[in-house]
Amino acid sequence: MNRFWTPDLLLAASAALMALTLYMVFFWVPTDLNLGVSQRIFYFHVPLAMIGIAALLPVAIGSVMYLNTRKAGWDRFAYSCAEAGLVFATLGLVTGSIWAKPVWGQWWTWDPKLTLTAIIWFIYVAYMMVRAYSPPGSQQARYASVVAVIGVIASTLNYLATSLWRSAHPETNIGPLAQEADAIASSAINLTLMVALVTFVVLFAAVVAQRYSMKASEEFVDEMYRRASR
C-alpha cells in the first residue's frame, strides 16, 4: 500500500466531515439568544483548544515509548503530534481571543485557564526548540520527553482550572468533570459540538499522518547523505 495513501484519505475524510460541520454550524444549529452569531465561534474554538491541549498526552506517550523501545516510529509520532498540537493550540488561543473581544470586551485577560493555555503554548515551543537544538539521539529524546511530561501536567491543570480557581472562562461543560448545571442544555448545540470535535480529531490525525510520513522521508534523506559521504 502506498504510504502516502493514509494522510490523503484522512484529509479527504476531514474535508467531508468539515462540510457537514459547516452545514450544521451555519444552517442547522439555532443562533444563541444572548451571544448572537459570535457563539458560532464556539464550534471551532472548543475543538481546536481541546485538541491543542490534549495533544500533549500522545506527545508524552510517544516520547516515553521511544525511550523504552528505541523504535524510531514512536519518536516520529511524538514529534508529529507536537507540531500538529502547536498549530491547534495556536489556533485555539487566537480564536479564543477573537471570541473574548465581543463577549468580554477585551482580547485577553490573565485568567487561570487562559494563562495555563498560554503556558502550554510555550511548552510546545520549548519542545520544538529542544528537538531542534539539542544533540540528536537519546539525549534529545530524554530532554524532549521531560518537556512533554511537564506539558501533560500543565494540560491536566488546564482542564481542572475552572474548578480549582475563580475563572472568567466558562465552566467545563463536557467530559467527566462537567457539572450538570454547566452542561450544555441544547441538544442541537451538543450534537454540533460533538460533530465538530470528531471533524477536528480526524483533521488532527490527517496532519499527524502527513507530518509522520514527511519526518520518515527527512530521516531517509539524512541516512542517504550519510551513506553518500562514506
Place this chain on the structure above:
Amino acid sequence: MTRCTAVLRASVVAVPALAVLLIGAAALAPAAGWGSAVEAASVAETEAPEVLPQESEPESDDGPEANLPYMFAVFIITWAVFFGYVFVMSRRQNELRQEIDALKQRLADSEQEAGPRTE
C-alpha cells in the same frame, strides 16, 4: 504527477475554505434567514464576569448579527492557517521525494564508478 498530488491535497483544504466564504455570503443575505431560530440555551456567560476588569463594553447587545466580523475572522484565520500548513507540508514532501530520487541516482552512479576499481 507529484504536482498533481500537491494540488489535490491543497484542494482538499481549499474546498471547505471556499465553502466557509460561500456560506458566509449566503448567510449575509437576508433571504438566508440569519438568526431565525433564536432560542438556544446559552453556552457561555453573557455578561462579562465580575473578575474581568472592564476596559470596554461587550459588543454582543446590538442584535444577533453585530459580531459577524469576529465570527468570519475566526473561520478565515483557521482555514488560512490549515491551508498554509498543509500546503507547506505538501511542497516540502515533494522536495524530499525529488531529493531522494537524486540521491538514489548519485549513489547508483558512485557505486557503478567504484565497481570496476574493486575488481
